[in-house]
Amino acid sequence: MDFAYVLWFVAVFSSIMVVHSKEVFHSALYLALTFVAVAGLFLMLDAEFLAVIQILIYAGAVTVIALFAIMLTRREEGVDVLGLSLNSMKIISVVVFGVVIISIIVFSQVGLEEKLIYGSTYNIATLLFESYILHFELIAYLLLGALIAAVYLARRDENES
Numbered sequence: 001m002d003f004a005y006v007l008w009f010v011a012v013f014s015s016i017m018v019v020h021s022k023e024v025f026h027s028a029l030y031l032a033l034t035f036v037a038v039a040g041l042f043l044m045l046d047a048e049f050l051a052v053i054q055i056l057i058y059a060g061a062v063t064v065i066a067l068f069a070i071m072l073t074r075r076e077e078g079v080d081v082l083g084l085s086l087n088s089m090k091i092i093s094v095v096v097f098g099v100v101i102i103s104i105i106v107f108s109q110v111g112l113e114e115k116l117i118y119g120s121t122y123n124i125a126t127l128l129f130e131s132y133i134l135h136f137e138l139i140a141y142l143l144l145g146a147l148i149a150a151v152y153l154a155r156r157d158e159n160e161s
Contacts, residue, residue: 003044007040007044008037011034014031015034020090024070025067028063028070031063031066032059035059035063036055038058039051039055039058039059065143068147068150069147069150072153072154
């Protein structure tokens with residue numbers, strides 16, 4: 001069995017567990033596992049730079065920010081917005097997942113064995129820091145604002161208690 005299929009299975013299983021886990025903390029850990037499995041798939045496709053970025057930014061920074069936000073906010077019982085039971089939500093998510101996978105298989109033109117080279121690290125950095133520098137900085141400010149808002153909301157709730 002090819003190692004890419006093992007990584008694919010781990011990524012799919014952990015992403016399903018992100019949605020179906022009852023604990024938010026466990027969902028964040030499954031999300032980190034998904035990021036690491038996707039980084040492994042990038043390595044299998046000879047995209048070492050993307051794999052390193054996947055580990056550093058997603059599995060590292062985004063997961064730490066998510067865990068930090070979970071730790072700062074109070075956990076209350078969730079309100080069922082749609083009015084559906086847990087079993088019907090699981091059935092709906094499995095059906096949607098199946099439709100997505102079938103459409104990817106039917107409409108995909110790139111095989112798993114085909115390796116594509118999209119550019120060097122220099123080309124990606126030049127594109128990111130010249131053409132998309134404003135977007136890059138706006139995302140940084142957005143994440144900073146979200147972090148400050150989470151701290152403010154957590155402190156405000158402690159003062160009200």
